[in-house]
Amino acid sequence: MKFGGSSISNGEKIKNVSNIIKKYYENGKNEVVVVVSAFSGVTDSLISVAKDLSNDFFDETGIKNNISYKKEKIEDFIQKTRKIHISAIKDAIFDEDIQKSVIDKEEDILRELKNVLLGISYIGELTLRSLDYIMSFGERMSAPIVSASLRSLGINSMSYTGGEVGLITNDKFGDAKPLSSSYKLIRSNVETFLKEGVIVITGFIAKNKKGIITTLGRDGSDYTASIIGAAIDSDEIWIFTDVDGIMTADPDLIPDAQTIPLLSYLEAMELSYFGSSVIHPRTLEPAMNKNICVRIKNTFNPFKPGTAIVKEYEKSDKIVKAISCIKDVALVSVIGTGMIGMPGVAAKVFSALAKKDINVIMISQGSSEANISFVIKENHVEEAYNCLKEEFKDNLIKDIEYKRDVGIIAVVGAGMIGTPGVAAKVFSALAKKDINVIMISQGSSEANISFVIKENHVYDGVRALHKEFKLEIAEKTDFTS
Incomplete structure (x- = not known):
């Protein structure tokens, strides 16, 4: 199951996601792997602040005192980011001991983020490698909160980064590609980690052979879910979003657009390439290689069947989908x-x-x-x-x-x-x-x-x-x- 930023952007939504997972986990009857994005808007804000800090600031008198100004900007950013995540923790987790544990983890991550941003400020340069490192903090903050929320419901759960489960990529920072050796490594690690209960994995981020953080580019969390699903031969890969599935047209444009119950891989790829934003063509590739059904479901209407994307089929009354x-x-x-x-x-x-x-x-x-x-x-x-x-x-x-x-x-x-x-x-x-x-x-x-x-x-x-x-x-x- 993959949940995007709009599905986990606050504590109430995280509780909803945890209850969905609990329903399908059924006290261990099903093995469930969860992949999560950063909270909605967090990755964009990380990119924005990093780019700002790599530049000089000017006013009418010339260059400002850059370091002191940048330190103020960093402190303000850290406080805003802390407020968003601590608020979500308090709303999503009712167990005080679990709350304290995950807050301590978030504080460690925030201290690390602050130090990285200070480094960017002093150097005045932002490389693609540095930007990948900074972008990784969104998922690294969200995954422990979702995992802790599950523990507060009585479900054993641990969180891991993509790199920790074996997602190893090439060195193309910003748009890294997984190495073929990742699949065997992911399978071995995930099978071990699943003995602990539900595992929550950061989407979007991975690491290269040297252990340096990389990111998978656009729709990287969906891609992560598909890679992991293919590696472990999952029964299905579920991509949770904020619509009931893939529609016959943009519902904002066509109010009576219908949810499409079934698409072939080919149809889904053509739609995504030509404007449908629900799923990216790259997401389907690992699933296609293992002939795994990818299902698009609605986080806020989770028990509807959604859209199933499969290899091929003939049972349809529609020439055009x-x-x-x-x-x-x-x-x-x-x-x-x-x-x-x-x-x-x-x-x-x-x-x-x-x-x-x-x-x-x-x-x-x-x-x-x-x-x-x-x-x-x-x-x-x-x-x-x-x-x-x-x-x-x-x-x-x-x-x-x-x-x-x-x-x-x-x-x-x-x-x-x-x-x-x-x-x-x-x-x-x-x-x-x-x-x-x-x-x-x-x-x-x-x-x-x-x-x-x-x-x-x-x-x-x-x-x-x-x-x-x-x-x-x-x-x-x-x-x-």
Whole structure:
């Protein structure tokens, strides 16, 4: 079971989480491993204060007395962080002895954090390695509190960091990848630790071979849960969030959007890649390798079945499962007849972008080979334009153009595979709303049709397609957990 920051952001929520765990633990009938994130907002605040402390401060008279000013800032930050966590301890744990024990542990962690921040202040520099160390404090403070809350309910529990259970990564600080040897090590350690009762593990953080703290990047806690679940061959991996599961569309946009009871790995990955924020594609990879069901559940409605993500299935009455969208993107086109028949042009385009760490979301190339179009995040468009201008200064291409104010809609469903007429229904529904399609892409899997339209038409397009494929009607399935 993995619980995110919104599930454990205060004492009352931690009590709720502890009662959920207790219900499924059933006095030891089930083996339960818990992975937790930092409290909501804590990691962001750690990053912010660390970056501030690595800089000089100025006022109208010039540079302030940096060290004394920074010490005040650190003390203020530590006090605010202490207040949040001590308040949660007092609300979540009623046993005074357990309260005192976990408060003492939190104070030790806070002293360590204070010393690290002071070091950043004196050095005036923040490396990726240092930032990983600082970011780790959020989970290192939350996991002992959740474990102590379980003990106050009479459940034996201990907390561990990801590194302590065997999650060993490479040295890429900020976005580390687990080593293959981690899986065997995690299995051995977790099987030993489970003899103690429910174990609570920090998400997001791990360590390298030298024992230095690393972090797993975006959605790292979900990824941690999937890695551990795969390592121990768990029956299921449950990702608890604040919605009932993956929806047919953004419920803020489509009020009658439905929870999808069952998705294939492929469908879930396509949805997450094209705008669904409930689960990250990387989270699914370890589970896929072991064919383990990943279930998305609601912390605040925990006994609903949620969305089950499995290898493959055929029991569905829906051709299209969901409509997702991405805004704040830009469409870039590389144009030139000199590209026709010239090998290596696409390689040059995407290598140049890769060197600048610019991720390409979607690609299309005209059959004439005179045009390559792709979509990137809007905030990268000028950097992409400049690097491509430099790459092709030999006049091989005629022009590089880009359009801001565009968005992507993705229509996802494994039922589309081999089903004729789906694309016709998609573009007919858009035409009825006078929505022009600028670019189209369909992956080889046929489970996704994605296209680019003007940004101000994105929401209307999602609504039209949700209605066209009758996604407001709940899906029928006989799948059970």
